[in-house]
Amino acid sequence: MSLHTELTSISGMTTEVLQIVNGFRNNPDYKILAITANPSSDLALMSDYILSYKVPIVRLNQHEDLTSQIPALYLLEVLSNSLLQLNAKDEDINVDEVSPLD
Template sequence: MAFFGFKDFDRLSEVDLNIYRFFTANVDKVPYLRVRDIAREAHVSNSSVMRFIHKLGYDSFPEFKVSFRAEQQQAHPTNHQINFVTDQNFPTDIYEKIELVADRMQQADQVIFCAMGSSGALAEYAARQAAAVGFNAICVKDPFYPLVNQLKNTSDNLLIALSVSGKTIELLELLNNFINNEDVTLVAITAEPSSQVALMSRYVLGYSVPQQRIAKYYDLTTQVPALYLTEQLISTARRLAVQAGDHLI
């Protein structure tokens, strides 16, 4: 019972052969069509399509579609890999940079993860993870959050900005308040190491990834490399803190 291996063409009528030719010409489309869609596009009746399916040895159309899709994948295997993060995503000195930022994080009185849009969800996760292991960490996703006032009488703050493009206007305006502030050290985690966010920062944890946007405003770029960097940063800072005798979790 197979479509691609079918050889008994003598059993097929001219109508059956038309349906067969339609299937072979639309291999990628067939698994997503209904019987009436196939009938309409192949210029045959619904019952003709079902008779053809039964001649192939299938009891139902759903059974045929599942088998067709499986055969298609075996005949044309894809080259998908589960390598979400590889060395190619990062500069060669990335771990040295992580150590530098982690050392600064271990010494900071407060760590602020700051981001807008889809990066904001990652900033929130990073702040939660950092707080979970004992760091005084918060997340700022609101461009109008009064961070300047909150940090006015504080010192030794580490502000980590996450931005794929490094061009988010609201984030740039927020960071601009701290460029010349000696009590705030700016760090950028970005896919654009030459972007304005990176240029404003003392340390840059850069990565490379194809950027994807739809309808101009919706960023579909993967956050996996940035997630990897934040987790490496937090785990490294925790290790340094433990080595220094700090009582973290």
């Protein structure tokens, strides 16, 4: 069985995110999906799948990042809804009756 994990990072270079991805990379049961604004980042290179987006990087100081995460959230929402639709077809579920909190 293949398990999946999704990680989001604007830069794709955040140390903590890379440490997490490295843990999943060492487990052959996992496939990694990166959602990042930097498709040539370390995160992207370590991942099995990449969804990239363009967004202006906005920083006040080195560690004060004001860059919008809305594109990444949108991609996660679309993926979630698509998976719900696919699951519903497989299990004959009426998705109009499924609460988003279920």
